[in-house]
Amino acid sequence: MAETTQHADTERAGEPGTGQRKSPPRPRGQLAKREGRAAYFFLAPWFVGIGLITIGPILGSLYLSFTDYSLLSSPEWIGLDNFQRMLEDERLHNSLRVTFTYVFVSVPLQLALALALAFFLDKGVRGLSLYRSVYYLPSLLGSSVAIAILWRQIFGTEGLVNQLLALVGIQGQGWVSHPDHALSTLVVLNVWTFGSPMVIFLAGLRQIPTMYYEAADVDGANGFTKFWRITIPLLTPIIFFNLVLQIIGAFQTFTQAFIVSGGSGGPADSTLFYTLYIYQRGFGSFEMGYASALAWFLLVVIAGFTAVNFWAAKRWVHYGD
Amino acid sequence: MSNRYGNNLLRGRTAVAAVFVATLALSACGGDDASTGTEAGTDEVTLRFSWWGNDERARITQEALDAFEAEYPHISVDTEPLDFDGYFDRLATSVAAGNAPDVITLGGAYPREYGDRGVLLDLSTVAEQLPTDQIDEAALSNGFFSDVQYSIPTGVNTYAMVVNPEVFDAAGVPLPDDTSWTWDDFIDIAQEISENTPDDTYGAVDPTSADVMDLYSRQHTGAGLYTEDGEVAIAAETARDWWTMTKQMSESGATPSASLTAELAGQAAPEQTLMGRGLAGMQFDWSNQLTALRGASGADLQMLRAPGESHGVAPGMWLQASQSYAIYAESDHPEEAALLIDFLVNNAEAAAFIKADRGIPANGEVLEAITPELDEDTAAQADFIAAVSDEVNPDLIIGPTGSTETRLIVERLNDEVLFDRISPEEAGERLVREVTSAIE
Numbered sequence: 071m072a073e074t075t076q077h078a079d080t081e082r083a084g085e086p087g088t089g090q091r092k093s094p095p096r097p098r099g100q101l102a103k104r105e106g107r108a109a110y111f112f113l114a115p116w117f118v119g120i121g122l123i124t125i126g127p128i129l130g131s132l133y134l135s136f137t138d139y140s141l142l143s144s145p146e147w148i149g150l151d152n153f154q155r156m157l158e159d160e161r162l163h164n165s166l167r168v169t170f171t172y173v174f175v176s177v178p179l180q181l182a183l184a185l186a187l188a189f190f191l192d193k194g195v196r197g198l199s200l201y202r203s204v205y206y207l208p209s210l211l212g213s214s215v216a217i218a219i220l221w222r223q224i225f226g227t228e229g230l231v232n233q234l235l236a237l238v239g240i241q242g243q244g245w246v247s248h249p250d251h252a253l254s255t256l257v258v259l260n261v262w263t264f265g266s267p268m269v270i271f272l273a274g275l276r277q278i279p280t281m282y283y284e285a286a287d288v289d290g291a292n293g294f295t296k297f298w299r300i301t302i303p304l305l306t307p308i309i310f311f312n313l314v315l316q317i318i319g320a321f322q323t324f325t326q327a328f329i330v331s332g333g334s335g336g337p338a339d340s341t342l343f344y345t346l347y348i349y350q351r352g353f354g355s356f357e358m359g360y361a362s363a364l365a366w367f368l369l370v371v372i373a374g375f376t377a378v379n380f381w382a383a384k385r386w387v388h389y390g391d
Numbered sequence: 392m393s394n395r396y397g398n399n400l401l402r403g404r405t406a407v408a409a410v411f412v413a414t415l416a417l418s419a420c421g422g423d424d425a426s427t428g429t430e431a432g433t434d435e436v437t438l439r440f441s442w443w444g445n446d447e448r449a450r451i452t453q454e455a456l457d458a459f460e461a462e463y464p465h466i467s468v469d470t471e472p473l474d475f476d477g478y479f480d481r482l483a484t485s486v487a488a489g490n491a492p493d494v495i496t497l498g499g500a501y502p503r504e505y506g507d508r509g510v511l512l513d514l515s516t517v518a519e520q521l522p523t524d525q526i527d528e529a530a531l532s533n534g535f536f537s538d539v540q541y542s543i544p545t546g547v548n549t550y551a552m553v554v555n556p557e558v559f560d561a562a563g564v565p566l567p568d569d570t571s572w573t574w575d576d577f578i579d580i581a582q583e584i585s586e587n588t589p590d591d592t593y594g595a596v597d598p599t600s601a602d603v604m605d606l607y608s609r610q611h612t613g614a615g616l617y618t619e620d621g622e623v624a625i626a627a628e629t630a631r632d633w634w635t636m637t638k639q640m641s642e643s644g645a646t647p648s649a650s651l652t653a654e655l656a657g658q659a660a661p662e663q664t665l666m667g668r669g670l671a672g673m674q675f676d677w678s679n680q681l682t683a684l685r686g687a688s689g690a691d692l693q694m695l696r697a698p699g700e701s702h703g704v705a706p707g708m709w710l711q712a713s714q715s716y717a718i719y720a721e722s723d724h725p726e727e728a729a730l731l732i733d734f735l736v737n738n739a740e741a742a743a744f745i746k747a748d749r750g751i752p753a754n755g756e757v758l759e760a761i762t763p764e765l766d767e768d769t770a771a772q773a774d775f776i777a778a779v780s781d782e783v784n785p786d787l788i789i790g791p792t793g794s795t796e797t798r799l800i801v802e803r804l805n806d807e808v809l810f811d812r813i814s815p816e817e818a819g820e821r822l823v824r825e826v827t828s829a830i831e
Contacts, residue, residue, distance in 0.1 A: 140508060141483050141484075141486065141487040142483070142486055142487065142504075142505060142508035142509070142510050143508045143509060226654060227650065227651055227654055243648075243650050244648075244650035244651060244653070244654045246654065247650045247651065247653040247654035248649075248650045248653070248810070249653075249806065249810050249812065332476070332656070333476060334656070334799060334802060334803070336653060336656065336802065336803060336806055337649075337650075337653035337656075337806040337810065338653075338803060338806035338807045338810055338812055339803060350799075353479075353480040353483055353484070354480075354796060354799065355793065355795075355796045355829060356483060356504075356793075358487070
């Protein structure tokens with residue numbers, strides 16, 4: 071019985087939110103036209119940017135993906151050969167393995183940590199804004215070159231981690247330089263940048279009206295039930311948003327892998343991320359045509375994942391309307 | 392949560408506005424280009440010169456360039472120094488974008504990689520500004536292929552064994568006689584040093600690199616990595632033997648663990664190598680690294696011939712242009728660029744600053760002029776090169792197009808072998824297969 075009550079609450083929970091979001095009246099007439107023109111004018115630099123810097127190169131790379139292009143001489147049309155080659159490219163398959171492992175391990179861990187911390191911070195910690203900033207900081211720094219270099223030092227043979235292990239008598243090894251552990255250090259790096267989904271979760275938690283919790287208290291629900299039956303369902307749109315963004319971001323990981331492995335994807339290709347492999351083919355061995363084909367395949371993979379995500383979202387995300 | 396605006400955004404007027412602004416922006420770009428050109432009514436010329444290296448090289452190169460600008464007041468030079476790691480990526484990008492530097496520093500197989508693709512100027516067209524008659528023939532051949540001289544050597548270099556006598560002393564091991572030592576001697580010495588020194592000091596750094604495999608293959612079969620006509624020459628068995636040896640050395644502690652070797656592989660700077668930190672007895676390296684390695688380690692490092700030189704079917708060592716200068720084919724100022732290269736390689740004044748930082752000068756007269764001024768470290772390199780120059784293998788084969796990837800292939804397979812993920816035998820086969828596919 072309690073369940074049905076809560077469901078009903080959940081249903082209603084969305085209403086105030088959507089109700090407030092009234093669309094402003096659409097402007098009409100002469101004035102509107104003039105304003106519209108002005109808007110386009112002010113937007114124009116953005117359109118130029120997206121045309122020249124985004125759409126142009128994207129179409130360019132689509133063309134290049136059907137060519138043999140060495141960067142140094144003109145592209146030559148070779149049809150589907152690049153895509154054919156992808157089927158037999160063992161290093162490519164390895165890089166897909168590495169990237170998928172990374173996405174499937176680091177994104178759930180990162181989101182779980184972000185949600186957990188957001189949940190505790192939301193309980194009313196003194197100096198919340200300080201904590202929020204401190205935890206958010208790694209997100210700003212996480213993909214920077216400096217942090218990647220620092221990571222290399224921390225997880226190196228003589229790094230901080232091993233020094234700490236030595237204190238308790240454990241003889242550590244080079245974490246970034248061992249094929250079995252190198253990827254894990256990058257997963258840790260990604261999890262460490264949990265701050266940006268955390269801040270979004272925090273904002274989401276703040277939106278949940280306290281009356282539901284009060285009602286649940288009256289019904290005698292315990293903390294876990296409240297979390298599971300109220301917090302999570304009402305937070306699903308936020309979880310979904312973070313999930314989509316973080317998956318896309320994880321697929322595109324480049325800087326960390328490039329710096330930590332010195333550009334090689336080593337040791338023994340254990341951190342050969344897909345984007346790093348694209349880079350190696352394009353700039354290392356002058357195969358920009360093949361690299362473009364690889365990039366398009368990545369686009370398809372990410373688009374596919376996002377589509378599946380949106381499809382699955384219908385089953386578990388509650389928008390409350 | 393639906394948004395009522397979205398639909399109305401992309402309509403005709405937007406497109407018109409976008410095109411209008413795009414046109415403006417494009418014409419603005421065009422205007423920019425013209426104004427940065429050199430046709431301002433004077434003959435002022437600005438050359439762009441790209442090279443890689445450390446701060447010390449930056450300092451002495453700048454001194455040489457100042458002297459050049461003093462001699463040719465109408466030419467000024469913008470340098471574009473970079474780390475070795477990012478250098479060739481950036482060069483490839485700027486060539487693709489059509490704005491490569493006028494004077495380009497290249498090395499190894501890169502002159503061929505670029506020359507064969509039409510990026511470099513045929514230097515015979517600027518022979519007047521850049522005479523090559525004083526430059527060592529063998530060194531010049533490094534930049535000569537497809538019947539065209541594409542680049543000029545900055546100096547001569549050789550790949551050999553750097554040793555740290557202090558580490559040998561501490562371990563109580565005498566320096567070997569490098570005219571007769573074998574690979575077995577190398578293994579034994581490395582083992583002995585590792586055993587008689589603290590845990591963080593090693594008899595030898597893991598010796599595997601594309602250059603050493605080239606050398607080892609020549610000693611054993613007479614052929615290095617590539618054949619004259621651009622095919623793979625190294626046999627899978629030779630590579631297998633090599634990796635069988637180095638894997639044992641790593642397991643026995645004569646060389647560092649797989650993990651430390653992998654960690655060191657990503658760091659090209661001499662200061663960060665085990666030799667540079669005084670933690671290794673032996674390390675293969677290029678002779679022009681001696682000064683940097685000595686400075687970093689603070690020890691009186693020496694150069695020795697590679698092991699096995701006197702026991703193989705042919706000498707494995709060779710002399711090579713350490714780097715070379717080339718001119719971008721699309722340069723607006725090929726003649727001035729040629730003057731700059733001429734100054735750097737044929738002028739004793741420039742050499743007085745650069746000395747042997749880019750290899751021992753290949754111009755005999757220049758070398759003679761600066762010899763008295765050479766510091767101890769550089770003189771040691773010059774002496775070593777003079778001593779081995781009659782013994783080394785005269786057949787220099789520049790790697791074919793695509794061979795610049797070999798370095799990474801060797802590094803990757805080396806990790807696989809040392810971490811016990813594939814056998815030396817499989818590594819040998821994969822080396823041949825992967826290099827073949829890279830140079831196809």
